[in-house]
Amino acid sequence: MIRIAIQKSGRLYDDSIDLLRRCGLKLDNGKGQLKAKIKNYDAEVFFLRNSDIPQYLEDGVVDLAIIGENVITEKDADVTHLLGLGFSECRLSIATPKEMIYTDIKSLEGAKIATSYPNTLKRFLAKNNVNAELHIISGSVEIAPNIGLADAICDLVSSGSTLFKNGLVEQEIILESEAVIAANKKSISDKSEEIEEILFRVRAVLKAEENRYILFNVPDDKIEIVSSILPVLKSPTVLPLMIEGWSSIHTVINQKDFWNVISQIKKEGAEGILVLPIENMIL
Numbered sequence: 001m002i003r004i005a006i007q008k009s010g011r012l013y014d015d016s017i018d019l020l021r022r023c024g025l026k027l028d029n030g031k032g033q034l035k036a037k038i039k040n041y042d043a044e045v046f047f048l049r050n051s052d053i054p055q056y057l058e059d060g061v062v063d064l065a066i067i068g069e070n071v072i073t074e075k076d077a078d079v080t081h082l083l084g085l086g087f088s089e090c091r092l093s094i095a096t097p098k099e100m101i102y103t104d105i106k107s108l109e110g111a112k113i114a115t116s117y118p119n120t121l122k123r124f125l126a127k128n129n130v131n132a133e134l135h136i137i138s139g140s141v142e143i144a145p146n147i148g149l150a151d152a153i154c155d156l157v158s159s160g161s162t163l164f165k166n167g168l169v170e171q172e173i174i175l176e177s178e179a180v181i182a183a184n185k186k187s188i189s190d191k192s193e194e195i196e197e198i199l200f201r202v203r204a205v206l207k208a209e210e211n212r213y214i215l216f217n218v219p220d221d222k223i224e225i226v227s228s229i230l231p232v233l234k235s236p237t238v239l240p241l242m243i244e245g246w247s248s249i250h251t252v253i254n255q256k257d258f259w260n261v262i263s264q265i266k267k268e269g270a271e272g273i274l275v276l277p278i279e280n281m282i283l
């Protein structure tokens with residue numbers, strides 16, 4: 001039995017549930033429960049606060065967790081980071097009011113900084129030999145300078161719109177973060193096979209997300225030139241059409257090459273181009 005922790009509600013919840021589902025793990029219950037059995041797999045899912053997960057993971061109450069990397073760093077949890085998941089990307093940054101003169105990190109000497117990430121911030125300031133006073137608050141950090149509680153803040157930023165709305169300017173990025181799969185250290189050796197199976201499924205889902213299945217028709221005399229444009233896994237599948245002299249080409253391409261490839265194959269005579277998402281990709 002493998003025990004997996006996910007956030008019980010919040011920014012990580014939907015993507016975590018979706019990832020489990022795409023890994024073929026069907027949950028018995030949902031939101032509001034402390035834990036739920038996976039119907040079709042020997043596993044249990046624990047619904048916990050993101051900020052509590054590092055401790056549960058370190059203590060071995062759960063074997064695996066989907067968690068924001070920033071929280072592991074903040075708690076300095078003795079757990080193993082296994083895989084980045086590419087969602088809930090954000091950065092932990094120091095920001096100052098736009099009217100404050102800021103030249104470099106030394107501008108924060110003696111300043112009062114409001115944050116919910118005191119440990120990460122302390123380490124960063126110590127590394128840069130800056131002495132500042134930390135004001136620890138658990139939410140709405142961005143309003144602290146406006147109400148005279150602090151001179152600067154250190155908080156998570158994704159789009160930057162919260163900083164903008166509060167008249168703050170991002171000055172230092174002290175940590176980049178995304179959702180990750182992390183594991184209890186003992187579970188990695190005691191349950192290596194079960195963990196490897198979960199990771200195998202997660203990698204297949206992530207790989208599929210990066211790629212698209214495309215199919216299109218081309219005149220037979222264009223198969224060679226079009227195939228040379230395709231960054232294919234092995235070799236494209238070429239199937240004859242009912243109409244003589246035409247074929248259908250099927251292949252998988254990476255999202256990052258996508259528009260480039262499409263415009264090149266169109267120029268070479270590709271028609272009826274269909275692009276499909278891929279559920280899983282096992283190489």
Ligand code: PRT
Nearest residue numbers: 010011049050051068088089090156157158159160161162
């Ligand atoms: O209560 P619990 O302990 O479960 O969780 P939490 O309070 O950490 O919850 P939640 O759901 O807010 O965040 C969960 C995780 O999502 C964080 O630990 C990060 O790993 C990740 N994440 C990604 C973010 C953001 N982006 C984010 N933008 N967490 C918070 N924010 C907040 C930030 O604090 C600020 O108030 O969003 C605001 C800034 O957003 P922008 O888009 O305006 O820049």
